[in-house]
Amino acid sequence: MVATTPGxxxxxxxxxxxxxxxxxxxxxxxxxxxAANTTGIVFSILMLFxxxxxxxxxxKPADEVLALTPxxxxxxxxxxxxxxxVKAPLFLQxxxxxxxxxxxxxxxxxxxxxxxxxxxxRFKFYGRRxxxxxxxxxxxxxxxxxxxxxxxxxxxxxxxxSLIGVSITYLVLILPYTVWTLRGFxxxxxxxxxxxxxIDGCSRGQVFWRIILPLTGxxxxxxxxxxxxxxxxxxxxxxxxxSPEKQNLMAWLLQNQTTRGTAWGPLMAGxxxxxxxxxxxxxxxxxxxxxxxxxxxxxx
Amino acid sequence: MRHGKYPFIIGFLVxxxxxxxxxxxxAYIQSFQLAMTSWSGFGAIKYIGFENFQKLWNDDLFxxxxxxxxxxxxxxxxxxxxxxxVFAFLLNVGGSQRGGVTRGVRGSKAxxxxxxxxxxxxxxxxxxxxxxxxxxxxxxxxxxLFPDSWSPWLFMADERWAMTCILVVLIWQxxxxxxxxxxxxxxxxxxxxxxAAALDGASRFTLFFRITIPLLWxxxxxxxxxxxxxxxxxxxxxxxxxxxxxxxxxxTSVLSLMIYRNTFEFSQVGYASAIGVVLFFxxxxxxxxxxxxxRRESIEA
Numbered sequence: 084m085v086a087t088t089p090g091x092x093x094x095x096x097x098x099x100x101x102x103x104x105x106x107x108x109x110x111x112x113x114x115x116x117x118a119a120n121t122t123g124i125v126f127s128i129l130m131l132f133x134x135x136x137x138x139x140x141x142x143k144p145a146d147e148v149l150a151l152t153p154x155x156x157x158x159x160x161x162x163x164x165x166x167x168x169v170k171a172p173l174f175l176q177x178x179x180x181x182x183x184x185x186x187x188x189x190x191x192x193x194x195x196x197x198x199x200x201x202x203x204x205r206f207k208f209y210g211r212r213x214x215x216x217x218x219x220x221x222x223x224x225x226x227x228x229x230x231x232x233x234x235x236x237x238x239x240x241x242x243x244x245s246l247i248g249v250s251i252t253y254l255v256l257i258l259p260y261t262v263w264t265l266r267g268f269x270x271x272x273x274x275x276x277x278x279x280x281x282i283d284g285c286s287r288g289q290v291f292w293r294i295i296l297p298l299t300g301x302x303x304x305x306x307x308x309x310x311x312x313x314x315x316x317x318x319x320x321x322x323x324x325x326s327p328e329k330q331n332l333m334a335w336l337l338q339n340q341t342t343r344g345t346a347w348g349p350l351m352a353g354x355x356x357x358x359x360x361x362x363x364x365x366x367x368x369x370x371x372x373x374x375x376x377x378x379x380x381x382x383x
Numbered sequence: 384m385r386h387g388k389y390p391f392i393i394g395f396l397v398x399x400x401x402x403x404x405x406x407x408x409x410a411y412i413q414s415f416q417l418a419m420t421s422w423s424g425f426g427a428i429k430y431i432g433f434e435n436f437q438k439l440w441n442d443d444l445f446x447x448x449x450x451x452x453x454x455x456x457x458x459x460x461x462x463x464x465x466x467x468x469v470f471a472f473l474l475n476v477g478g479s480q481r482g483g484v485t486r487g488v489r490g491s492k493a494x495x496x497x498x499x500x501x502x503x504x505x506x507x508x509x510x511x512x513x514x515x516x517x518x519x520x521x522x523x524x525x526x527x528l529f530p531d532s533w534s535p536w537l538f539m540a541d542e543r544w545a546m547t548c549i550l551v552v553l554i555w556q557x558x559x560x561x562x563x564x565x566x567x568x569x570x571x572x573x574x575x576x577x578x579a580a581a582l583d584g585a586s587r588f589t590l591f592f593r594i595t596i597p598l599l600w601x602x603x604x605x606x607x608x609x610x611x612x613x614x615x616x617x618x619x620x621x622x623x624x625x626x627x628x629x630x631x632x633x634x635t636s637v638l639s640l641m642i643y644r645n646t647f648e649f650s651q652v653g654y655a656s657a658i659g660v661v662l663f664f665x666x667x668x669x670x671x672x673x674x675x676x677x678r679r680e681s682i683e684a
Contacts, residue, residue, distance in 0.1 A: 228659030316505030
């Protein structure tokens with residue numbers, strides 16, 4: 084009796100280990116789990132801290148923003164910074180401009196991009212490889228080198244300092260991504276569906292309109308969101324082409340950073356307002372974000 | 384079926400092709416032309432042959448800027464891809480394995496959103512934020528965190544460290560995208576492969592280096608090219624964040640910034656175009672080389 088008592092726990096541990104071996108554990112220790120979780124948390128803090136600091140600054144009154152010992156929480160939270168950003172000259176005007184330009188560019192690139200993607204995904208024709216290569220190469224070259232010719236070109240048709248000129252430029256900017264991603268989505272739709280519809284008496288146009296377009300829905304959502312983010316966030320081109328009352332919020336933000344210097348509170352508040360549309364869009368599609376990113380890129 | 388194929392193709396492609404011919408191809412041709420002139424942006428255009436390129440060869444700032452671009456070109460892809468791969472691995476197969484199903488660490492969905500967040504912010508906003516993070520006095524975020532007895536770090540105002548600050552910002556901004564990109568790639572690797580390797584006694588390190596990386600190679604290649612192009616550009620961050628645009632003392636000048644300043648500040652459009660031509664060939668050479676050098680036998684996943 085005395086001898087068996089210490090033996091009993093030993094048997095139990097052994098049996099438990101055997102259960103563990105039943106599932107595949109890859110040399111996984113508790114220490115490794117803790118290490119993985121710690122890395123994740125520390126890194127998340129690094130990623131989020133600047134954003135937290137923006138929020139912190141935006142809700143602080145001016146004297147706290149410039150205090151020598153910054154606090155981690157606004158002592159007297161205030162919305163003044165947001166109000167003064169919204170009331171600042173041209174803020175609302177530039178916000179509206181940004182919306183118009185972005186929507187025009189995204190809508191345009193969806194229509195043009197969808198048709199181009201259809202042609203590339205569904206037809207074999209002479210020059211198809213060439214077109215694909217050009218689409219990819221366009222993404223490679225730095226756009227900054229094209230600013231001068233772009234300006235001259237738009238000037239010659241008096242489209243500088245206009246919302247249309249910028250919209251077209253942004254359309255060109257986001258089109259490669261749109262075509263490439265939609266091509267991936269369309270290739271994923273089985274050709275048998277097209278053929279079945281053709282046999283049932285659809286015309287080719289009807290096949291595109293009634294079969295492929297609805298099935299590309301998720302792809303259209305994903306590409307339009309990425310297009311929106313790109314066009315909404317662009318500021319170098321618009322800053323070059325247009326005068327202050329025809330710019331978007333990004334350009335406004337930079338203008339105010341240089342002219343107002345240390346008014347960090349309103350600037351950060353402006354940055355938050357500017358980011359809201361993009362964040363909302365992101366939260367809507369964040370489940371499908373990987374699909375949207377990789378439909379074209381990974382499957383090459 | 385065959386009947387009436389070309390009307391569709393032509394109709395579908397005429398607009399994008401026309402747009403590219405005018406906005407990209409014609410624009411580049413014009414840029415190449417301007418590189419051969421001494422045009423200031425106003426008045427008559429005078430052709431001077433390759434003089435701009437000669438001037439470029441003897442321009443110290445050009446070589447300095449090129450060095451800075453190369454600094455980014457080497458470090459930005461390596462560091463970003465390394466960190467992103469490790470995190471994508473943690474998020475996908477780093478967690479416990481119950482019932483033979485590989486899973487990510489706890490909270491992997493939340494991490495994915497957190498890491499992607501910086502990607503949503505415009506570069507303009509990122510630059511403004513990091514201007515505050517790297518503030519060279521006590522009101523700057525990092526200096527504010529340090530004990531009061533320390534003298535404030537200069538960060539962007541320090542010639543030796545300014546470029547490193549830029550690198551940090553670019554990495555911070557880029558990581559989320561690549562974590563998601565690699566995660567998607569890893570998600571498409573069949574879990575059978577992991578299980579088989581695990582049964583054979585492979586450790587997590589072995590899994591990572593022997594299975595994940597080879598199977599993700601195509602995606603890593605794409606990431607490398609994208610990041611390299613970002614390193615050749617880097618204009619937005621450098622333009623907004625650096626002291627005296629490209630300073631102190633040219634310590635953060637990059638080629639794209641030289642193009643912009645020569646065009647809009649120094650009225651040397653011809654010279655700026657010449658730098659643009661150089662940048663164009665550098666980028667294309669880089670992309671072609673990367674794709675060629677890193678080519679491997681593809682492994683079917």
